[in-house]
Amino acid sequence: MRAQTITRKPRSRRRIALVTVALSLLLAMALPLTGYIAHDAGLAWAQSDDAEKEAVNSRSEYWRAVRQGTEGYSSVSGPEAGVLIQSGGEDWRNLRSGPLKFFGGSLLIAVLIAILVNHLVRGKDMIDSPTGRKINRWSGFDRALHWYVGITFIILSITGLSLLFGRALLIPLLGKEGFAAWAQLSKPVHDYLALPFIVGFALMLLIWIPRNFLRSHDFAWLKSVGGIVGKDHHPQAGYMNGGEKVFFWILFFGGIALMVSGFYLLFPNLGWERETMQLSHIVHSASGLFLIGISLGHIYLGSIGVEGVLEGMVRGEVDEGFAKQHHNLWYDEVKGVAPPQEGSAAPDVSGATPTT
Amino acid sequence: MARMKFLCDAERCIECNGCVTACKNEHEVPWGVNRRRVVTLDDGVPGEKSISVACMHCTDAPCAAVCPVDCFYTTDDGIVLHDKDLCIGCGYCFYACPFGAPQFPQQEAFGVRGKMDKCTFCAGGPEEDNSAAELEKYGANRLAEGKLPLCAEMCSTKALLAGDGDEVADIYRDRITKRGGRPETWGWDTAYKKSDV
Numbered sequence: 075m076r077a078q079t080i081t082r083k084p085r086s087r088r089r090i091a092l093v094t095v096a097l098s099l100l101l102a103m104a105l106p107l108t109g110y111i112a113h114d115a116g117l118a119w120a121q122s123d124d125a126e127k128e129a130v131n132s133r134s135e136y137w138r139a140v141r142q143g144t145e146g147y148s149s150v151s152g153p154e155a156g157v158l159i160q161s162g163g164e165d166w167r168n169l170r171s172g173p174l175k176f177f178g179g180s181l182l183i184a185v186l187i188a189i190l191v192n193h194l195v196r197g198k199d200m201i202d203s204p205t206g207r208k209i210n211r212w213s214g215f216d217r218a219l220h221w222y223v224g225i226t227f228i229i230l231s232i233t234g235l236s237l238l239f240g241r242a243l244l245i246p247l248l249g250k251e252g253f254a255a256w257a258q259l260s261k262p263v264h265d266y267l268a269l270p271f272i273v274g275f276a277l278m279l280l281i282w283i284p285r286n287f288l289r290s291h292d293f294a295w296l297k298s299v300g301g302i303v304g305k306d307h308h309p310q311a312g313y314m315n316g317g318e319k320v321f322f323w324i325l326f327f328g329g330i331a332l333m334v335s336g337f338y339l340l341f342p343n344l345g346w347e348r349e350t351m352q353l354s355h356i357v358h359s360a361s362g363l364f365l366i367g368i369s370l371g372h373i374y375l376g377s378i379g380v381e382g383v384l385e386g387m388v389r390g391e392v393d394e395g396f397a398k399q400h401h402n403l404w405y406d407e408v409k410g411v412a413p414p415q416e417g418s419a420a421p422d423v424s425g426a427t428p429t430t
Numbered sequence: 431m432a433r434m435k436f437l438c439d440a441e442r443c444i445e446c447n448g449c450v451t452a453c454k455n456e457h458e459v460p461w462g463v464n465r466r467r468v469v470t471l472d473d474g475v476p477g478e479k480s481i482s483v484a485c486m487h488c489t490d491a492p493c494a495a496v497c498p499v500d501c502f503y504t505t506d507d508g509i510v511l512h513d514k515d516l517c518i519g520c521g522y523c524f525y526a527c528p529f530g531a532p533q534f535p536q537q538e539a540f541g542v543r544g545k546m547d548k549c550t551f552c553a554g555g556p557e558e559d560n561s562a563a564e565l566e567k568y569g570a571n572r573l574a575e576g577k578l579p580l581c582a583e584m585c586s587t588k589a590l591l592a593g594d595g596d597e598v599a600d601i602y603r604d605r606i607t608k609r610g611g612r613p614e615t616w617g618w619d620t621a622y623k624k625s626d627v
Contacts, residue, residue, distance in 0.1 A: 154530060156469055157530060238498070340539065
Protein backbone atom coordinates (compact mmCIF):
# COMPACT_ATOMS: atom_id res chain seq x y z
CA MET A 75 0.00 0.00 0.00
CA ARG A 76 2.70 2.28 0.99
CA ALA A 77 4.58 1.62 -2.20
CA GLN A 78 1.44 2.20 -4.22
CA THR A 79 0.66 5.48 -2.63
CA ILE A 80 4.24 6.52 -3.14
CA THR A 81 4.11 5.64 -6.81
CA ARG A 82 0.74 7.40 -7.26
CA LYS A 83 1.84 10.60 -5.63
CA PRO A 84 3.91 11.99 -8.47
CA ARG A 85 1.09 11.14 -10.91
CA SER A 86 -1.56 12.89 -8.85
CA ARG A 87 0.78 15.78 -8.31
CA ARG A 88 1.26 16.13 -12.03
CA ARG A 89 -2.51 16.01 -12.51
CA ILE A 90 -3.05 18.65 -9.87
CA ALA A 91 -0.36 20.80 -11.46
CA LEU A 92 -1.96 20.38 -14.90
CA VAL A 93 -5.40 21.24 -13.57
CA THR A 94 -4.00 24.23 -11.73
CA VAL A 95 -2.24 25.53 -14.81
CA ALA A 96 -5.32 24.96 -16.94
CA LEU A 97 -7.56 26.66 -14.38
CA SER A 98 -5.29 29.63 -14.00
CA LEU A 99 -5.04 29.98 -17.79
CA LEU A 100 -8.82 29.79 -18.02
CA LEU A 101 -9.23 32.31 -15.22
CA ALA A 102 -6.58 34.58 -16.79
CA MET A 103 -8.65 34.57 -19.95
CA ALA A 104 -12.00 34.78 -18.25
CA LEU A 105 -11.32 37.32 -15.55
CA PRO A 106 -10.91 40.31 -17.88
CA LEU A 107 -14.22 39.33 -19.41
CA THR A 108 -15.94 39.89 -16.09
CA GLY A 109 -15.50 43.57 -16.95
CA TYR A 110 -18.32 43.04 -19.38
CA ILE A 111 -20.56 41.80 -16.59
CA ALA A 112 -19.85 44.93 -14.60
CA HIS A 113 -20.25 47.02 -17.73
CA ASP A 114 -23.55 45.38 -18.62
CA ALA A 115 -24.77 45.91 -15.11
CA GLY A 116 -23.67 49.50 -15.36
CA LEU A 117 -25.42 49.87 -18.69
CA ALA A 118 -28.58 48.44 -17.23
CA TRP A 119 -28.23 50.93 -14.41
CA ALA A 120 -27.59 53.76 -16.79
CA GLN A 121 -30.53 52.72 -18.92
CA SER A 122 -32.88 52.66 -15.99
CA ASP A 123 -31.50 56.10 -15.11
CA ASP A 124 -32.16 57.28 -18.66
CA ALA A 125 -35.63 55.86 -18.52
CA GLU A 126 -36.22 57.84 -15.36
CA LYS A 127 -34.91 60.99 -16.95
CA GLU A 128 -36.97 60.35 -20.05
CA ALA A 129 -40.04 60.62 -17.89
CA VAL A 130 -39.18 64.28 -17.17
CA ASN A 131 -37.80 64.81 -20.69
CA SER A 132 -34.11 65.21 -19.94
CA ARG A 133 -33.43 67.13 -23.13
CA SER A 134 -35.96 69.81 -22.45
CA GLU A 135 -34.51 70.05 -18.93
CA TYR A 136 -31.07 70.45 -20.48
CA TRP A 137 -32.08 73.31 -22.70
CA ARG A 138 -34.21 74.88 -19.99
CA ALA A 139 -31.06 75.09 -17.88
CA VAL A 140 -29.31 76.83 -20.77
CA ARG A 141 -32.25 79.21 -21.10
CA GLN A 142 -31.73 80.11 -17.44
CA GLY A 143 -28.12 81.02 -17.97
CA THR A 144 -26.11 77.87 -17.19
CA GLU A 145 -22.48 78.56 -17.87
CA GLY A 146 -20.41 76.29 -20.09
CA TYR A 147 -16.84 76.42 -21.31
CA SER A 148 -15.67 78.61 -24.14
CA SER A 149 -12.17 78.96 -25.50
CA VAL A 150 -13.10 82.54 -26.36
CA SER A 151 -12.10 84.54 -23.32
CA GLY A 152 -14.12 87.33 -21.78
CA PRO A 153 -16.62 87.74 -18.96
CA GLU A 154 -19.58 85.40 -19.34
CA ALA A 155 -18.31 84.04 -22.68
CA GLY A 156 -19.55 80.63 -21.55
CA VAL A 157 -23.12 81.78 -21.00
CA LEU A 158 -25.29 80.93 -24.00
CA ILE A 159 -28.42 82.83 -22.98
CA GLN A 160 -28.68 85.61 -20.39
CA SER A 161 -32.32 86.41 -19.79
CA GLY A 162 -31.83 89.43 -17.52
CA GLY A 163 -31.60 91.69 -20.55
CA GLU A 164 -35.25 91.03 -21.31
CA ASP A 165 -36.29 92.28 -17.86
CA TRP A 166 -33.94 95.22 -18.14
CA ARG A 167 -35.32 96.16 -21.55
CA ASN A 168 -38.92 95.92 -20.32
CA LEU A 169 -38.19 97.97 -17.20
CA ARG A 170 -36.36 100.65 -19.15
CA SER A 171 -38.82 100.98 -22.01
CA GLY A 172 -41.85 100.67 -19.73
CA PRO A 173 -42.07 101.84 -16.11
CA LEU A 174 -38.79 103.76 -16.07
CA LYS A 175 -39.63 106.00 -19.00
CA PHE A 176 -43.31 106.26 -18.08
CA PHE A 177 -43.02 107.04 -14.38
CA GLY A 178 -39.79 109.02 -14.80
CA GLY A 179 -41.26 111.14 -17.56
CA SER A 180 -44.54 111.55 -15.67
CA LEU A 181 -42.69 112.70 -12.55
CA LEU A 182 -40.83 115.42 -14.44
CA ILE A 183 -44.00 116.61 -16.17
CA ALA A 184 -45.95 116.51 -12.88
CA VAL A 185 -43.32 118.64 -11.13
CA LEU A 186 -43.35 121.18 -13.95
CA ILE A 187 -47.16 121.35 -13.85
CA ALA A 188 -47.12 121.74 -10.06
CA ILE A 189 -44.63 124.59 -10.39
CA LEU A 190 -46.71 126.29 -13.06
CA VAL A 191 -49.95 125.93 -11.08
CA ASN A 192 -48.28 127.21 -7.91
CA HIS A 193 -46.85 130.19 -9.70
CA LEU A 194 -50.13 131.08 -11.38
CA VAL A 195 -52.27 130.55 -8.29
CA ARG A 196 -50.08 131.68 -5.42
CA GLY A 197 -47.52 133.73 -7.25
CA LYS A 198 -44.07 134.64 -5.98
CA ASP A 199 -43.68 134.41 -2.23
CA MET A 200 -42.58 137.97 -1.43
CA ILE A 201 -40.76 139.26 1.65
CA ASP A 202 -43.57 140.84 3.69
CA SER A 203 -41.54 143.63 5.25
CA PRO A 204 -38.06 144.05 3.75
CA THR A 205 -35.78 145.92 6.14
CA GLY A 206 -32.83 146.57 3.89
CA ARG A 207 -30.53 145.26 6.65
CA LYS A 208 -28.57 142.18 5.60
CA ILE A 209 -27.50 139.07 7.53
CA ASN A 210 -24.72 136.74 6.36
CA ARG A 211 -26.26 133.39 5.45
CA TRP A 212 -24.02 131.43 3.11
CA SER A 213 -20.21 131.54 3.31
CA GLY A 214 -18.16 131.90 0.16
CA PHE A 215 -17.19 128.25 0.37
CA ASP A 216 -20.81 127.11 0.76
CA ARG A 217 -21.83 129.16 -2.26
CA ALA A 218 -18.94 127.97 -4.42
CA LEU A 219 -19.73 124.37 -3.50
CA HIS A 220 -23.44 124.83 -4.18
CA TRP A 221 -22.97 126.33 -7.62
CA TYR A 222 -20.27 123.85 -8.54
CA VAL A 223 -22.52 120.91 -7.66
CA GLY A 224 -25.57 122.63 -9.18
CA ILE A 225 -23.98 123.36 -12.53
CA THR A 226 -22.36 119.93 -12.90
CA PHE A 227 -25.66 118.32 -11.85
CA ILE A 228 -27.57 120.23 -14.55
CA ILE A 229 -25.06 119.20 -17.24
CA LEU A 230 -25.20 115.59 -16.08
CA SER A 231 -29.01 115.73 -16.04
CA ILE A 232 -29.30 117.04 -19.58
CA THR A 233 -26.78 114.56 -21.00
CA GLY A 234 -28.32 111.68 -19.03
CA LEU A 235 -31.88 112.53 -20.03
CA SER A 236 -30.71 112.73 -23.65
CA LEU A 237 -29.71 109.08 -23.57
CA LEU A 238 -33.04 108.02 -22.05
CA PHE A 239 -35.53 110.21 -23.90
CA GLY A 240 -33.47 111.47 -26.86
CA ARG A 241 -34.58 108.72 -29.21
CA ALA A 242 -38.24 109.59 -28.70
CA LEU A 243 -37.95 113.36 -28.33
CA LEU A 244 -34.80 114.55 -30.08
CA ILE A 245 -34.49 112.26 -33.12
CA PRO A 246 -37.73 113.66 -34.62
CA LEU A 247 -36.26 117.15 -34.16
CA LEU A 248 -32.60 116.67 -35.05
CA GLY A 249 -32.71 113.62 -37.27
CA LYS A 250 -30.68 110.47 -36.58
CA GLU A 251 -27.34 111.95 -37.64
CA GLY A 252 -27.91 115.17 -35.72
CA PHE A 253 -28.94 113.40 -32.55
CA ALA A 254 -26.09 110.86 -32.86
CA ALA A 255 -23.65 113.79 -32.98
CA TRP A 256 -25.19 115.20 -29.80
CA ALA A 257 -25.26 111.77 -28.10
CA GLN A 258 -21.65 111.18 -29.11
CA LEU A 259 -20.79 114.33 -27.15
CA SER A 260 -23.24 113.67 -24.31
CA LYS A 261 -21.93 110.26 -23.38
CA PRO A 262 -18.26 111.18 -22.74
CA VAL A 263 -19.29 114.45 -21.07
CA HIS A 264 -21.61 112.51 -18.74
CA ASP A 265 -18.92 109.92 -18.05
CA TYR A 266 -15.99 112.25 -17.44
CA LEU A 267 -17.95 114.88 -15.52
CA ALA A 268 -19.19 112.20 -13.14
CA LEU A 269 -16.02 112.09 -11.03
CA PRO A 270 -15.61 115.85 -10.45
CA PHE A 271 -19.34 115.93 -9.65
CA ILE A 272 -19.02 113.10 -7.11
CA VAL A 273 -16.17 114.88 -5.34
CA GLY A 274 -18.19 118.08 -4.91
CA PHE A 275 -21.50 116.37 -4.24
CA ALA A 276 -20.13 114.03 -1.59
CA LEU A 277 -18.30 116.88 0.13
CA MET A 278 -21.45 119.04 0.11
CA LEU A 279 -23.60 116.24 1.50
CA LEU A 280 -21.09 115.54 4.27
CA ILE A 281 -20.47 119.07 5.49
CA TRP A 282 -24.16 120.02 5.40
CA ILE A 283 -25.32 117.07 7.51
CA PRO A 284 -25.20 118.96 10.88
CA ARG A 285 -27.59 121.68 9.63
CA ASN A 286 -30.13 119.16 8.43
CA PHE A 287 -31.05 117.01 11.42
CA LEU A 288 -34.84 117.07 11.69
CA ARG A 289 -36.29 118.75 14.82
CA SER A 290 -39.81 118.77 16.21
CA HIS A 291 -40.64 122.17 14.67
CA ASP A 292 -39.61 120.78 11.27
CA PHE A 293 -42.42 118.24 11.45
CA ALA A 294 -44.89 121.04 12.14
CA TRP A 295 -43.43 122.85 9.13
CA LEU A 296 -43.88 119.76 6.96
CA LYS A 297 -47.42 119.19 8.30
CA SER A 298 -48.47 122.63 7.08
CA VAL A 299 -46.36 122.22 3.90
CA GLY A 300 -44.43 125.35 4.73
CA GLY A 301 -47.53 127.39 5.56
CA ILE A 302 -49.65 126.48 2.52
CA VAL A 303 -52.02 124.34 4.60
CA GLY A 304 -53.58 125.56 7.86
CA LYS A 305 -53.73 128.92 9.62
CA ASP A 306 -50.07 129.39 10.45
CA HIS A 307 -48.62 130.82 7.23
CA HIS A 308 -45.12 131.01 8.58
CA PRO A 309 -44.33 127.87 10.54
CA GLN A 310 -41.17 127.91 12.61
CA ALA A 311 -37.89 127.10 10.96
CA GLY A 312 -34.24 127.22 11.89
CA TYR A 313 -31.26 127.72 9.57
CA MET A 314 -32.88 125.23 7.20
CA ASN A 315 -36.65 124.77 7.07
CA GLY A 316 -38.37 121.36 7.13
CA GLY A 317 -38.75 121.21 3.38
CA GLU A 318 -35.11 122.04 2.76
CA LYS A 319 -34.09 119.34 5.23
CA VAL A 320 -36.24 116.73 3.53
CA PHE A 321 -34.77 117.80 0.19
CA PHE A 322 -31.33 117.38 1.69
CA TRP A 323 -32.00 113.84 2.94
CA ILE A 324 -33.50 112.78 -0.37
CA LEU A 325 -30.37 114.13 -2.05
CA PHE A 326 -28.29 112.29 0.52
CA PHE A 327 -29.76 108.82 0.10
CA GLY A 328 -30.73 109.23 -3.55
CA GLY A 329 -27.25 110.57 -4.17
CA ILE A 330 -25.63 107.50 -2.64
CA ALA A 331 -27.71 105.23 -4.92
CA LEU A 332 -26.87 107.47 -7.87
CA MET A 333 -23.13 107.53 -7.21
CA VAL A 334 -22.73 103.82 -6.38
CA SER A 335 -24.72 102.65 -9.41
CA GLY A 336 -22.92 105.19 -11.57
CA PHE A 337 -19.59 103.78 -10.44
CA TYR A 338 -20.53 100.34 -11.79
CA LEU A 339 -21.65 101.80 -15.11
CA LEU A 340 -18.49 103.88 -15.38
CA PHE A 341 -16.06 101.00 -15.02
CA PRO A 342 -17.10 98.09 -17.25
CA ASN A 343 -13.40 97.25 -17.46
CA LEU A 344 -13.49 95.87 -13.92
CA GLY A 345 -15.35 92.85 -15.26
CA TRP A 346 -18.87 93.24 -13.90
CA GLU A 347 -21.34 90.76 -15.26
CA ARG A 348 -24.31 91.91 -17.32
CA GLU A 349 -26.71 91.41 -14.43
CA THR A 350 -24.78 93.98 -12.36
CA MET A 351 -24.81 96.46 -15.23
CA GLN A 352 -28.53 95.98 -15.83
CA LEU A 353 -29.38 96.49 -12.17
CA SER A 354 -27.03 99.48 -11.90
CA HIS A 355 -28.57 101.09 -14.93
CA ILE A 356 -32.10 100.84 -13.50
CA VAL A 357 -31.00 102.16 -10.08
CA HIS A 358 -29.00 104.95 -11.72
CA SER A 359 -31.81 106.07 -14.02
CA ALA A 360 -34.52 105.82 -11.37
CA SER A 361 -32.55 107.71 -8.70
CA GLY A 362 -31.36 110.21 -11.30
CA LEU A 363 -34.89 110.92 -12.52
CA PHE A 364 -36.14 111.31 -8.96
CA LEU A 365 -33.36 113.72 -8.03
CA ILE A 366 -33.89 115.72 -11.23
CA GLY A 367 -37.61 115.91 -10.40
CA ILE A 368 -37.13 117.30 -6.90
CA SER A 369 -34.29 119.52 -8.09
CA LEU A 370 -36.69 121.20 -10.50
CA GLY A 371 -38.79 122.10 -7.46
CA HIS A 372 -35.66 123.28 -5.64
CA ILE A 373 -34.60 125.46 -8.57
CA TYR A 374 -38.06 127.04 -8.77
CA LEU A 375 -38.32 127.74 -5.04
CA GLY A 376 -34.76 129.02 -4.95
CA SER A 377 -35.20 131.44 -7.84
CA ILE A 378 -38.54 132.88 -8.93
CA GLY A 379 -40.61 130.99 -6.35
CA VAL A 380 -39.56 132.75 -3.16
CA GLU A 381 -38.06 136.23 -2.97
CA GLY A 382 -34.72 136.54 -1.24
CA VAL A 383 -33.48 132.95 -1.47
CA LEU A 384 -31.40 133.39 -4.58
CA GLU A 385 -29.84 136.53 -3.12
CA GLY A 386 -28.58 134.46 -0.21
CA MET A 387 -26.95 131.89 -2.47
CA VAL A 388 -25.50 134.48 -4.86
CA ARG A 389 -24.33 137.27 -2.54
CA GLY A 390 -24.19 135.24 0.64
CA GLU A 391 -26.45 137.58 2.62
CA VAL A 392 -30.19 137.85 3.05
CA ASP A 393 -32.57 140.56 4.15
CA GLU A 394 -33.49 140.50 7.83
CA GLY A 395 -37.12 140.50 6.77
CA PHE A 396 -36.51 137.29 4.81
CA ALA A 397 -34.76 135.68 7.76
CA LYS A 398 -37.55 136.62 10.18
CA GLN A 399 -40.21 135.38 7.78
CA HIS A 400 -38.73 132.08 6.64
CA HIS A 401 -36.13 131.16 9.26
CA ASN A 402 -37.36 132.79 12.45
CA LEU A 403 -35.47 130.51 14.85
CA TRP A 404 -32.22 131.14 12.99
CA TYR A 405 -32.96 134.87 12.99
CA ASP A 406 -33.43 134.83 16.79
CA GLU A 407 -30.23 132.86 17.10
CA VAL A 408 -28.29 135.34 14.99
CA LYS A 409 -29.72 138.21 16.98
CA GLY A 410 -28.66 136.51 20.17
CA VAL A 411 -32.23 136.01 21.38
CA ALA A 412 -32.03 132.22 21.22
CA PRO A 413 -29.04 129.96 21.92
CA PRO A 414 -27.21 128.61 18.85
CA GLN A 415 -28.55 125.33 17.53
CA GLU A 416 -28.87 123.29 14.36
CA GLY A 417 -25.12 123.10 13.96
CA SER A 418 -25.13 126.36 12.04
CA ALA A 419 -21.75 127.95 12.29
CA ALA A 420 -23.30 130.79 14.29
CA PRO A 421 -23.09 133.57 11.74
CA ASP A 422 -21.13 136.57 12.80
CA VAL A 423 -23.59 139.25 13.90
CA SER A 424 -21.04 141.97 13.33
CA GLY A 425 -20.94 140.78 9.75
CA ALA A 426 -24.48 142.04 9.34
CA THR A 427 -24.04 145.05 7.17
CA PRO A 428 -26.72 147.66 7.60
CA THR A 429 -27.40 149.29 4.31
CA THR A 430 -29.43 152.41 3.64
CA MET B 431 -38.50 86.71 -49.39
CA ALA B 432 -35.93 84.78 -47.46
CA ARG B 433 -35.74 85.03 -43.71
CA MET B 434 -32.12 84.34 -42.76
CA LYS B 435 -31.50 82.26 -39.65
CA PHE B 436 -28.67 80.45 -37.92
CA LEU B 437 -29.07 76.95 -36.55
CA CYS B 438 -26.41 75.01 -34.68
CA ASP B 439 -26.95 71.24 -34.51
CA ALA B 440 -25.72 70.34 -31.01
CA GLU B 441 -25.46 66.64 -32.00
CA ARG B 442 -22.92 67.52 -34.67
CA CYS B 443 -20.83 70.38 -33.28
CA ILE B 444 -17.41 69.08 -32.25
CA GLU B 445 -16.07 72.34 -30.81
CA CYS B 446 -13.37 72.73 -33.45
CA ASN B 447 -13.78 76.53 -33.40
CA GLY B 448 -13.43 76.55 -37.18
CA CYS B 449 -16.39 78.94 -37.44
CA VAL B 450 -14.76 81.35 -34.97
CA THR B 451 -11.52 81.35 -36.92
CA ALA B 452 -13.22 81.62 -40.30
CA CYS B 453 -15.23 84.61 -39.09
CA LYS B 454 -12.24 86.40 -37.61
CA ASN B 455 -10.21 85.86 -40.76
CA GLU B 456 -12.92 86.78 -43.24
CA HIS B 457 -13.85 90.04 -41.56
CA GLU B 458 -10.45 91.07 -40.20
CA VAL B 459 -12.08 91.56 -36.78
CA PRO B 460 -9.91 93.47 -34.32
CA TRP B 461 -8.06 91.79 -31.49
CA GLY B 462 -10.28 90.92 -28.56
CA VAL B 463 -13.46 90.97 -30.62
CA ASN B 464 -15.11 87.65 -31.37
CA ARG B 465 -18.28 87.88 -33.38
CA ARG B 466 -18.80 84.16 -32.91
CA ARG B 467 -17.85 81.79 -30.09
CA VAL B 468 -18.29 78.11 -29.29
CA VAL B 469 -19.68 77.17 -25.89
CA THR B 470 -19.35 73.64 -24.53
CA LEU B 471 -21.83 72.50 -21.92
CA ASP B 472 -21.02 69.72 -19.45
CA ASP B 473 -17.46 69.84 -20.76
CA GLY B 474 -15.68 66.52 -20.23
CA VAL B 475 -18.64 64.60 -18.84
CA PRO B 476 -21.12 62.31 -20.63
CA GLY B 477 -23.77 64.31 -22.46
CA GLU B 478 -21.31 67.06 -23.40
CA LYS B 479 -22.68 69.33 -26.09
CA SER B 480 -21.21 72.23 -28.00
CA ILE B 481 -22.97 75.16 -29.59
CA SER B 482 -21.62 77.83 -31.86
CA VAL B 483 -23.25 81.16 -31.07
CA ALA B 484 -23.21 84.65 -32.53
CA CYS B 485 -25.84 87.31 -33.21
CA MET B 486 -29.03 85.37 -33.98
CA HIS B 487 -30.61 88.25 -35.92
CA CYS B 488 -33.70 88.22 -33.73
CA THR B 489 -37.18 89.03 -34.94
CA ASP B 490 -37.87 91.60 -32.21
CA ALA B 491 -34.23 92.48 -31.62
CA PRO B 492 -33.65 93.72 -28.03
CA CYS B 493 -30.50 95.60 -29.11
CA ALA B 494 -32.51 97.63 -31.60
CA ALA B 495 -35.21 98.32 -29.01
CA VAL B 496 -32.85 99.80 -26.41
CA CYS B 497 -30.37 101.65 -28.66
CA PRO B 498 -30.46 105.34 -27.59
CA VAL B 499 -29.47 106.53 -31.07
CA ASP B 500 -31.63 104.01 -32.97
CA CYS B 501 -28.72 102.77 -35.09
CA PHE B 502 -30.06 99.26 -35.81
CA TYR B 503 -32.10 98.21 -38.80
CA THR B 504 -33.42 94.91 -40.14
CA THR B 505 -32.79 94.08 -43.79
CA ASP B 506 -35.38 92.55 -46.11
CA ASP B 507 -33.72 89.21 -45.41
CA GLY B 508 -34.38 89.56 -41.67
CA ILE B 509 -30.74 90.33 -40.87
CA VAL B 510 -30.14 92.78 -38.00
CA LEU B 511 -27.43 95.30 -38.91
CA HIS B 512 -26.25 98.53 -37.35
CA ASP B 513 -24.75 101.83 -38.41
CA LYS B 514 -21.36 102.43 -36.79
CA ASP B 515 -21.45 106.11 -37.77
CA LEU B 516 -24.36 106.58 -35.35
CA CYS B 517 -23.20 104.18 -32.60
CA ILE B 518 -21.96 105.94 -29.47
CA GLY B 519 -20.61 102.82 -27.71
CA CYS B 520 -22.92 103.05 -24.70
CA GLY B 521 -23.15 99.26 -24.29
CA TYR B 522 -26.95 99.13 -23.91
CA CYS B 523 -27.26 96.57 -26.74
CA PHE B 524 -24.86 94.36 -24.78
CA TYR B 525 -27.02 94.67 -21.64
CA ALA B 526 -30.14 93.72 -23.60
CA CYS B 527 -28.84 90.91 -25.83
CA PRO B 528 -29.55 87.40 -24.48
CA PHE B 529 -26.77 85.85 -26.60
CA GLY B 530 -23.91 88.18 -25.62
CA ALA B 531 -23.44 89.04 -29.29
CA PRO B 532 -22.45 92.74 -29.22
CA GLN B 533 -18.70 93.15 -28.94
CA PHE B 534 -16.64 96.22 -28.14
CA PRO B 535 -13.07 96.84 -29.29
CA GLN B 536 -12.17 98.44 -25.96
CA GLN B 537 -13.35 97.91 -22.41
CA GLU B 538 -11.89 100.75 -20.43
CA ALA B 539 -12.64 102.93 -17.44
CA PHE B 540 -15.17 105.76 -17.88
CA GLY B 541 -17.28 103.46 -20.03
CA VAL B 542 -14.99 103.85 -23.03
CA ARG B 543 -15.93 100.97 -25.29
CA GLY B 544 -15.54 102.16 -28.86
CA LYS B 545 -18.12 101.38 -31.50
CA MET B 546 -20.03 98.13 -31.18
CA ASP B 547 -19.15 95.27 -33.50
CA LYS B 548 -21.19 92.14 -34.11
CA CYS B 549 -21.99 89.39 -36.57
CA THR B 550 -23.48 90.80 -39.79
CA PHE B 551 -24.56 87.43 -41.24
CA CYS B 552 -21.78 88.29 -43.70
CA ALA B 553 -24.04 91.05 -45.03
CA GLY B 554 -21.85 94.09 -44.34
CA GLY B 555 -23.50 97.32 -43.25
CA PRO B 556 -25.20 100.47 -44.50
CA GLU B 557 -22.25 101.46 -46.71
CA GLU B 558 -22.24 100.65 -50.42
CA ASP B 559 -21.98 96.88 -51.02
CA ASN B 560 -18.39 95.63 -51.01
CA SER B 561 -16.96 99.13 -50.79
CA ALA B 562 -13.70 99.74 -48.96
CA ALA B 563 -15.60 101.61 -46.23
CA GLU B 564 -17.93 98.66 -45.70
CA LEU B 565 -15.05 96.22 -45.50
CA GLU B 566 -13.25 98.44 -43.02
CA LYS B 567 -16.22 98.92 -40.71
CA TYR B 568 -18.30 95.78 -41.02
CA GLY B 569 -16.18 93.19 -42.84
CA ALA B 570 -16.90 91.26 -46.02
CA ASN B 571 -20.33 91.33 -47.62
CA ARG B 572 -20.64 87.75 -48.85
CA LEU B 573 -24.41 87.94 -49.24
CA ALA B 574 -24.01 90.67 -51.86
CA GLU B 575 -21.77 88.22 -53.75
CA GLY B 576 -24.46 85.54 -53.55
CA LYS B 577 -22.65 83.55 -50.86
CA LEU B 578 -23.76 82.44 -47.42
CA PRO B 579 -21.99 83.19 -44.10
CA LEU B 580 -18.49 81.77 -44.03
CA CYS B 581 -18.80 80.24 -40.55
CA ALA B 582 -21.50 77.87 -41.75
CA GLU B 583 -19.84 77.26 -45.11
CA MET B 584 -16.61 76.27 -43.35
CA CYS B 585 -18.25 74.05 -40.73
CA SER B 586 -16.57 70.65 -41.05
CA THR B 587 -19.46 68.65 -39.62
CA LYS B 588 -22.16 70.88 -41.09
CA ALA B 589 -23.41 71.47 -37.56
CA LEU B 590 -23.78 75.19 -38.15
CA LEU B 591 -26.42 75.98 -40.73
CA ALA B 592 -27.06 79.47 -42.09
CA GLY B 593 -29.54 80.54 -44.69
CA ASP B 594 -33.22 80.91 -45.31
CA GLY B 595 -35.08 79.72 -42.20
CA ASP B 596 -37.34 77.37 -44.17
CA GLU B 597 -34.46 75.61 -45.87
CA VAL B 598 -32.44 75.37 -42.67
CA ALA B 599 -35.47 73.90 -40.92
CA ASP B 600 -35.99 71.37 -43.74
CA ILE B 601 -32.39 70.15 -43.57
CA TYR B 602 -32.62 69.86 -39.81
CA ARG B 603 -35.98 68.09 -39.90
CA ASP B 604 -34.54 65.59 -42.36
CA ARG B 605 -31.67 64.87 -39.96
CA ILE B 606 -34.01 64.39 -37.02
CA THR B 607 -36.20 61.98 -38.98
CA LYS B 608 -33.18 59.88 -39.90
CA ARG B 609 -31.37 59.80 -36.59
CA GLY B 610 -34.37 59.95 -34.26
CA GLY B 611 -34.69 61.99 -31.10
CA ARG B 612 -36.23 65.32 -30.42
CA PRO B 613 -35.45 68.44 -32.38
CA GLU B 614 -33.29 70.89 -30.46
CA THR B 615 -33.48 74.07 -32.46
CA TRP B 616 -31.26 75.80 -29.98
CA GLY B 617 -31.97 79.48 -29.37
CA TRP B 618 -34.85 79.70 -31.83
CA ASP B 619 -37.46 80.22 -29.13
CA THR B 620 -35.44 83.15 -27.82
CA ALA B 621 -34.53 84.70 -31.15
CA TYR B 622 -37.43 84.13 -33.50
CA LYS B 623 -41.17 84.67 -33.18
CA LYS B 624 -43.38 81.71 -34.07
CA SER B 625 -45.09 83.77 -36.73
CA ASP B 626 -41.80 84.78 -38.32
CA VAL B 627 -40.93 82.14 -40.93
